[in-house]
Every structure is written in C-alpha cells, then in structure tokens.
Amino acid sequence: MPVRVSMSDDPFSEFVSPPANETIVQREARLRNEEDAKRVSDAIDEEINRQRAEQKRERCVKVLLLGQSESGKSTTLKNFQLMNSRKAFRADRAQWRTVIHLNIVRSFRLILEAMAEVQAATTSPTVSPRLKPVDAPDVPYDPEMPRLTPELLLLKMKLSPLLQIEDVLLRKLDPEGSSVFGGQHLTSLTNIPFPDRQKKGMKEIALSSRALGTKFSRLWSGEERKSTDVQDDGLEPDEPSQVLQACSEDMIRLWNDPIVRKLLEREKLRLEELPGFYLDSLDRVTELRYMPTDEDIVRARIKTLGVTEYRFTVKAVGNTISRDWRIYDVGGQRSCVRAAWVPFFDDMDAIIFLAPISCFDQVLEEDPSVNRLEDSVLLWKSIISNPLLAKTNIILFLNKCDILQRKLAAGIKLAKYIVSYGDRPNDFESTSTYLRRKFAQIHKDHSPQKRGFYSHFTSVVDIEATTKILLDVQEMVLRANLRDLLGDKDRGYL
Numbered sequence: 001m002p003v004r005v006s007m008s009d010d011p012f013s014e015f016v017s018p019p020a021n022e023t024i025v026q027r028e029a030r031l032r033n034e035e036d037a038k039r040v041s042d043a044i045d046e047e048i049n050r051q052r053a054e055q056k057r058e059r060c061v062k063v064l065l066l067g068q069s070e071s072g073k074s075t076t077l078k079n080f081q082l083m084n085s086r087k088a089f090r091a092d093r094a095q096w097r098t099v100i101h102l103n104i105v106r107s108f109r110l111i112l113e114a115m116a117e118v119q120a121a122t123t124s125p126t127v128s129p130r131l132k133p134v135d136a137p138d139v140p141y142d143p144e145m146p147r148l149t150p151e152l153l154l155l156k157m158k159l160s161p162l163l164q165i166e167d168v169l170l171r172k173l174d175p176e177g178s179s180v181f182g183g184q185h186l187t188s189l190t191n192i193p194f195p196d197r198q199k200k201g202m203k204e205i206a207l208s209s210r211a212l213g214t215k216f217s218r219l220w221s222g223e224e225r226k227s228t229d230v231q232d233d234g235l236e237p238d239e240p241s242q243v244l245q246a247c248s249e250d251m252i253r254l255w256n257d258p259i260v261r262k263l264l265e266r267e268k269l270r271l272e273e274l275p276g277f278y279l280d281s282l283d284r285v286t287e288l289r290y291m292p293t294d295e296d297i298v299r300a301r302i303k304t305l306g307v308t309e310y311r312f313t314v315k316a317v318g319n320t321i322s323r324d325w326r327i328y329d330v331g332g333q334r335s336c337v338r339a340a341w342v343p344f345f346d347d348m349d350a351i352i353f354l355a356p357i358s359c360f361d362q363v364l365e366e367d368p369s370v371n372r373l374e375d376s377v378l379l380w381k382s383i384i385s386n387p388l389l390a391k392t393n394i395i396l397f398l399n400k401c402d403i404l405q406r407k408l409a410a411g412i413k414l415a416k417y418i419v420s421y422g423d424r425p426n427d428f429e430s431t432s433t434y435l436r437r438k439f440a441q442i443h444k445d446h447s448p449q450k451r452g453f454y455s456h457f458t459s460v461v462d463i464e465a466t467t468k469i470l471l472d473v474q475e476m477v478l479r480a481n482l483r484d485l486l487g488d489k490d491r492g493y494l
C-alpha cells in the first residue's frame with residue numbers, strides 16, 4: 001500500500017508554504033520579497049559564473065616534466081627556454097660556463113682515476129708498498145692491464161691542478177655552500193665496473209631550485225636582459241679558466257692517447273655517452289674567454305634537486321590570444337625525491353614523460369641493483385595508472401635516440417638485457433619500434449580512462465629537431481587548453 005505523506009511530515013513545509021490566514025496585501029508583499037530575493041540570488045549566480053569563466057580564462061597552461069634522473073627533463077626545459085626566452089637563456093652563459101668547466105673536470109677525474117687504478121693493478125705485487133703511488137687504489141695485480149708509459153704518468157701529474165679547481169668552481173655556483181650542494185662533488189658512474197667506485201661515495205654536482213633560482217634568475221622567470229645589464233658579465237677570465245687553458249694541450253694529448261682510449265674501453269668507460277661530455281671540443285671550451293654556445297648550454301649537466309618553475313607567454317590562434325605557460329621540472333632521483341612530485345599532479349594540462357631508451361645496459365646511480373630501463377618502465381606504469389592524472393594528456397619522449405643508435409652500432413645487443421626481444425634485428429628501426437610498442441601497450445593497459453596520448457622519438461640535445469617537436473607539443477597542449485576553456489559550443493574552429 002502506498003504511504004501517504006502529509007505536509008506536516010515534510011520538515012521544510014513550515015518554511016516554504018505561505019502562512020495560514022495570509023491577507024491579500026500580505027501575499028503581494030511576500031511575493032514581491034520573494035521576487036527581490038530571486039533577483040539577488042540570480043545576480044550572485046551570474047557573478048559566480050562570470051568569475052569562474054574569468055579564472056578559467058586566466059588559468060595558465062601547465063606542463064610537468066617527469067622521468068628518472070638523467071632522462072633529459074632539464075634539457076627539454078632548456079629547449080623550451082631557448083624557444084621562448086632566447087635572450088634570457090643567453091644572458092646566463094657565464095653560469096653555464098662554470099657548469100661546463102665542472103663537467104670537464106669530472107670527465108678528467110674519471111680518466112685520472114682509471115689511470116691510478118691501472119697503475120696500481122700493473123705494479124708488481126713484489127714491489128714494496130712504499131714504492132706504490134700515494135693515490136693508487138687498492139686493486140689486485142692484473143698483468144693483462146695496458147701499461148702506462150712514463151709520458152702518460154707525467155701527463156697525469158701535470159693535470160692534477162684540474163682536481164684542485166673543482167672546489168673553486170663549486171663555490172662560484174653556490175657561494176653560500178647550501179646544505180644540498182655543499183660537499184657534493186663528482187658522480188660515481190654506474191655502468192662502469194670499477195671495484196671501489198661506489199665506496200668512494202662521490203656525488204654528482206647538483207643544485208637545488210633555490211640555488212638555481214638565484215644563479216639563473218633571469219632564465220627561470222623568462223625575463224629578458226635589460227639594456228643596463230653588463231654584456232656577458234662574468235665571462236672575464238677567472239682562476240679556473242686560467243688553469244683549464246694552461247692544461248689544455250696536456251688534456252688534449254691525454255684524451256687522444258691510444259693507451260688511455262684502450263684502458264677506457266677495457267673498463268667500459270664510455271665517456272662520450274655520459275652527461276656533460278665536452279672532450280671532443282677541448283681546444284674551444286678551454287679558451288680563456290670561452291663563451292658557451294646554445295648547443296654547449298643544452299648539453300651541460302647539473303642534477304636538479306627540488307622543483308624548478310619556468311614561466312613564459314605564447315601567442316596563439318593567429319596572435320589573437322596570449323596564454324601564460326608554466327613548466328615544472330622536477331628532480332628525478334629515486335630516493336625521496338619522487339614523492340615530491342605528487343602535489344604537482346593536480347591541474348596539469350599535460351605531462352611530458354621522458355624515457356631514455358638508450359639506457360637498457362645501465363643501472364641506476366642511486367641503486368646499482370636496478371636496471372635503468374626497468375626503472376623507467378615501472379615509473380611509466382605508476383604515472384599512467386595514477387588516478388590524479390587520469391584526464392591529463394600524456395606526451396612520451398623516447399629519448400636519447402642518438403646514444404641508442406651509437407650503442408647499437410658498437411654492437412651492444414638489446415636482447416642481452418631485454419630477453420623478450422629475442423632474435424629480432426639489432427638495428428635502430430626494430431629496437432626503437434619495439435620499445436615504443438611496449439610503452440604504448442602499458443599506457444593502454446593501465447590508463448584509468450581514455451586521454452590524449454602522443455609519443456615521439458627524441459634526442460633533446462639536438463636543438464633543431466627538438467624545437468620542431470616542442471612547437472607541435474605547444475600547439476597541441478594549447479588547443480586542448482582552449483577547448484577546455486571555450487566549452488563544447490565554440491570548439492569548432494580549434
């Protein structure tokens with residue numbers, strides 16, 4: 001039987017029904033009041049809607065760069081900066097010169113260390129410990145090691161001042177010696193099986209966004225150089241430049257020495273594939289008044305700690321609309337840093353995820369038990385399946401294709417590290433297509449819902465090719481942002 005509900009059962013009836021015994025005059029007054037109240041309420045609704053539309057219009061385009069450490073996030077950011085704030089990018093050349101000098105010192109430190117190890121390994125065990133070089137590491141005697149000639153030993157000694165300018169360079173970048181930066185020197189390399197490299201505990205140079213913000217302030221804010229700024233301030237020869245110039249010939253001789261190359265090869269120390277490689281341009285980068293080119297700056301390596309925000313404005317739809325952009329570059333190291341990404345997941349228009357596909361034969365610096373490509377795949381899976389990012393457009397950069405090509409040409413087999421690759425051809429076309437398909441499949445299987453997904457093969461150190469890709473990306477993200485802004489009815493012309 002249906003249940004009858006009387007007016008008195010409704011808790012709101014007392015407030016919505018007219019009072020009993022209402023006179024005609026009272027009724028007219030009440031209706032007038034109600035009309036006035038509705039007018040006010042409609043006006044408030046209209047204002048709220050107007051403000052919402054305004055906020056949406058004012059909301060900037062936001063893009064987040066994600067990927068493991070050394071995947072190329074900051075390098076991609078530099079390409080955005082070069083495209084959108086070229087003058088500010090070039091105004092920071094003095095700081096980049098210091099970073100490049102540090103990168104060069106790092107490469108030589110690795111060579112000099114490898115030489116010290118060879119020296120120790122080729123010193124006969126019958127030699128008295130007192131006759132061993134003081135910097136010789138404790139490694140077992142290996143009669144197969146290439147021998148260092150007296151000329152090489154002399155070069156090694158003559159280049160020791162390089163190691164002494166490291167602290168001067170670090171202080172130039174961070175005079176206050178912030179806690180994150182202080183004491184962090186050069187990296188230990190993970191794809192080199194030197195026995196005690198990990199134990200040395202040397203860290204890669206890294207700058208927090210705070211320190212970066214002060215040193216590269218014009219760059220991150222997208223601010224252009226003012227006419228009152230001194231041209232190329234800081235490019236006057238400083239102490240490190242003088243040392244590098246004085247060592248230049250010896251550095252070139254050491255780097256080109258066939259015995260040194262042989263021992264680097266034997267130790268699988270492929271400096272050319274490591275971040276911040278400038279040894280093929282030593283005569284130029286060690287000039288007293290060396291001024292880094294755009295390409296040099298793009299290749300300079302400094303690890304990101306924390307988050308860097310870069311702002312710029314882009315004109316769109318035939319220069320009729322101006323949109324502010326924010327690009328966020330985060331530190332990609334596994335330990336503790338990745339948890340800091342989550343607050344940035346809300347409200348992003350797009351994520352550019354960088355997967356360095358050349359790293360299939362490398363392990364993580366922070367955890368040498370983990371293969372880098374495997375880490376990239378796991379990270380990709382966790383980003384793709386994150387519900388906070390379910391609607392965010394995803395752009396995948398399968399990066400470091402130039403290094404992948406070089407490795408394959410050198411005979412390094414993908415199948416040795418990715419068993420499922422089987423006996424497919426070990427050429428770039430087959431390997432890159434296979435890896436792209438794997439990443440796309442994970443996207444398909446693990447996305448919570450359908451969204452925009454785009455993928456590109458990239459070498460983000462190649463400015464020309466990357467500019468073309470980033471222009472496409474900018475256009476796509478902007479259109480998606482404007483579609484969201486205009487709503488369904490005005491989407492036609494986008």
Ligand SMILES: Nc1nc2c(ncn2[C@@H]2O[C@H](COP(=O)(O)OP(=O)(O)OP(=O)(O)O)[C@@H](O)[C@H]2O)c(=O)[nH]1
Nearest residue numbers: 070071072073074075275276301304332400459460
């Ligand atoms: N050859 C080559 N080098 C690249 C490429 N992409 C990046 N690199 C180099 O790899 C190094 C690391 O790149 P970054 O952009 O600093 O890496 P990141 O992802 O910002 O790393 P974290 O700040 O540690 O998270 C830099 O020295 C780059 O020049 C590439 O496609 N090809």
Ligand SMILES: [Mg+2]
Nearest residue numbers: 073074303304
């Ligand atoms: Mg970085």
